[in-house]
Amino acid sequence: MRFDVASELHYAVAAPSTIIFNIQALQTRIQRVVDESLVIEPKLVYEEFASTTGDSRFVRLETGAAKTLSVSYRATVDVEHAVVDAEDLSRVPVQELAHDVVPFLFPSRYCESDRLGRFAARHFGHLAATPHACVTAIVDWVHDNVEYVRGATDAQTSAFDTVTQGAGVCRDFAHLAIAFCRALNIPARYFTGYAYRLEPPDFHACFEVYIGGRWVLFDATRLVPLNGIVRIATGRDAADASIATIFGCATLERMTVRCDIAEGEGFASLDPAALVNAGVSLDGAA
Amino acid sequence: MRFDVASELHYAVAAPSTIIFNIQALQTRIQRVVDESLVIEPKLVYEEFASTTGDSRFVRLETGAAKTLSVSYRATVDVEHAVVDAEDLSRVPVQELAHDVVPFLFPSRYCESDRLGRFAARHFGHLAATPHACVTAIVDWVHDNVEYVRGATDAQTSAFDTVTQGAGVCRDFAHLAIAFCRALNIPARYFTGYAYRLEPPDFHACFEVYIGGRWVLFDATRLVPLNGIVRIATGRDAADASIATIFGCATLERMTVRCDIAEGEGFASLDPAALVNAGVSLDGAA
Amino acid sequence: MRFDVASELHYAVAAPSTIIFNIQALQTRIQRVVDESLVIEPKLVYEEFASTTGDSRFVRLETGAAKTLSVSYRATVDVEHAVVDAEDLSRVPVQELAHDVVPFLFPSRYCESDRLGRFAARHFGHLAATPHACVTAIVDWVHDNVEYVRGATDAQTSAFDTVTQGAGVCRDFAHLAIAFCRALNIPARYFTGYAYRLEPPDFHACFEVYIGGRWVLFDATRLVPLNGIVRIATGRDAADASIATIFGCATLERMTVRCDIAEGEGFASLDPAALVNAGVSLDGAA
């Protein structure tokens, strides 16, 4: 499937700032950036770099004396998810996890899995032997118990808060599901992307779990088809994969985000709920 | 300086468990393991591996049917810290940070730097231009405002708690200092080690900050000479560098830890407070 | 029903302290203290007083130079709960609540009802029109989702914590149920007492809600028959009705608590679960 994605961010800059952006489509085994452009206004020197582990691309720039800043990105991206059978997604014992997967068992800033152990065990522990069913139950629970409410949370809201507060945006849905998975010793990581027909248009956040020897994609918001997501970054949680990290003083004034099927392509829409319930999963591995 | 270090951990195992240990001395540019041994009783198959970023060594084992487990490690280690002049430790602008240093600016499970911004700015913000003086002031504040009290905290206590609760152990001192540093855009990471003459003997935790283009070692507890620490691991916080992470059900029953000067060596004891106050610092870089 | 109740508390006193005890059986419309004695060793001057609102009796003493302190209380108490039909327990609109009931709608230290609104509405909101069924559902939920675990919580644990941590003692069960009730505009208060055959013997905590124009007793732990409780105090939460509040430095070393049926009395044991499920309730009004 070929997608056209684009984003534009406009900032007011009150003082010279360094900003790290994380908005570019990733090159992965299943995702290919056919064509892309990045335009920064005014013309500032910037640097591109990838994270040590290759799961994020960053743009770092200094605003200098600029009072405003706009960043425009667009790309054409091919994505070919593998559809895998849930029955093949067996538990990987901790003992057999690849070394770079182990850290995704640990708690992180927004995913305090260490505080959710009893809750996770009570609600999902009986499914521990069948990890795909377990994660599906977690997604169901988060979907049913967290209401999608803009403005109900802020940048400091964590999974522990969301269990009880029961409201949030995609970021909060992902953090809570990740925390539950880790509490049950299922490696889980945060995932940001452009999402086909997300309403209202915005960057999207969902998550991946490591089962059956691969990273499988889930979205507890169920707002978009899983195969309609173009990956930007993965990380432990939003602290690693923030769209923009500002060191200084700049305020986002306006943002547009877009994700469409490229011209000439059909799109066998995949109902996200149906997909999960059918035991079909997408290999999203980098 | 040559050190003899050793640790012994004895567990009661209630159910088959996987345990990841992080107790071996690290090989770094300034630290050389001359000789070491690891004995596990009963004889279990285990695997050794290093973290992706090379800053931790792990031993992973499955207890199987064993009802008890003991892990004994000993090593002879040479450590040669460089002593650097505080005046040379200038701020590294975010724009110039090496890519693998950037993540140590972000909040983590136990170091919620995002929630401490105003507090850090009020207390230490005036020193932002002179990062060594700034970190020294942070160490002073933590040392003066946090009381060393065993049992006052638990595995879930975070930097945000410690600001107000004002009590904890070395782990809590390190987490709070790290969070303050990150809140001021100084990269900071957690550091565990064997510590010369720590009383009572235990594993030790302190921290490093990235200033002047190198990782410099600090210890807000001031319980041991800085050049008397043999590095085990570094990480974002204790979630990354836990001595033992247990997946299953095992209980630590008894532990001994030892760190001595190797025979035939003198030790120019370095008073930790004097060291810091003199503007002398130790390059602890891996 | 006539009960013999007793408690003995032994303290080590490290520095001269003032202690307020709240361990005496209350005189209420349905509870009569037939006979009681209070012995304090060493012989210290103490003062007895009742709370402004008459729902607690306090003993206040100064330890002076004493290094140990023991307080022994025993009483014979008649309690005659009214059994009321759940169908008669209709909602009292906020508009019609008696003035001294209104404060029990507000959040308190351990019952942050203001933070549990969405959770309570999602789980119990559909029952708001039938308050007895609503409180019964709350009791069911707390009973099913909170595990009785000694040592899992401490004196600072609140209802917000317990929702997620899912473990605690009677005090935590009561706080959480109270917080849910208040979040749904049902007045609720904390209740301490001696409890028949509580195992292991201890002071007990449960709660009351104001429905149908009376205070009705509930116990989310379901550890004791509801009509086997002799009231000591009511308050907003444990901050008001603490067994002992210590100003100074004294440590509880040993405690015994007892609650038996008085000789010659039968006891039509009332299974707590059955009682609630049958829609039978006890008027516990002071």
Next chain:
Amino acid sequence: MRFDVASELHYAVAAPSTIIFNIQALQTRIQRVVDESLVIEPKLVYEEFASTTGDSRFVRLETGAAKTLSVSYRATVDVEHAVVDAEDLSRVPVQELAHDVVPFLFPSRYCESDRLGRFAARHFGHLAATPHACVTAIVDWVHDNVEYVRGATDAQTSAFDTVTQGAGVCRDFAHLAIAFCRALNIPARYFTGYAYRLEPPDFHACFEVYIGGRWVLFDATRLVPLNGIVRIATGRDAADASIATIFGCATLERMTVRCDIAEGEGFASLDPAALVNAGVSLDGAA
């Protein structure tokens, strides 16, 4: 001193709601309401009542089918504070506190004094023998360490948060100072009022402590002269003395508050900082 005070609150009402207002000037030993009026639009039936302890006046009404609601209050009030010498304000031992004062030693929803004990002891403990100096030091600390920032906090922010977050409005200043006082066994309560020349005009919150056998007024914001405050209510914290408690669904759309010297009166302006520093205090007792 004679004051003219007034407030107007306009609500949009989405569903039939019960609202309890707490906006009327109190009658106390030192405060006399000469003249007042309350106008509610549309004309709804309402009830006035006082709290059990006489320290608040409430107006309770049901909106019924009304889609909007406006409440207008105005009053002329005489207030005669006694100015007392700080030297006369000695500590009242817990043992000698009047019974209705004791509850103001306990933690409450927004004043978790139980969690601030160590912090309070470290910063203010050395002044415990001279309570006026102690409270003055607390006021200084709060004033110096908390920034007055509208919008930095919300209705769930508590004293524990404010210690570290270091920002808030008058309500947060009062909660934190109260929590510190209680942690040091000085009874403290929350106080709302109309405040002379508060900028921007709003209801004000400050606090009282019980020292020297009387309730003495303090204001950690130092935004208004202490003798320019007309008392509305006292309580444990904002949970007891909220301006408006809404049961249902109504949104404040517009509010005006005013507090002026009555015509013909002079006003010996009292600089709040000077007042406190001079060791002069105001008896605000009800």
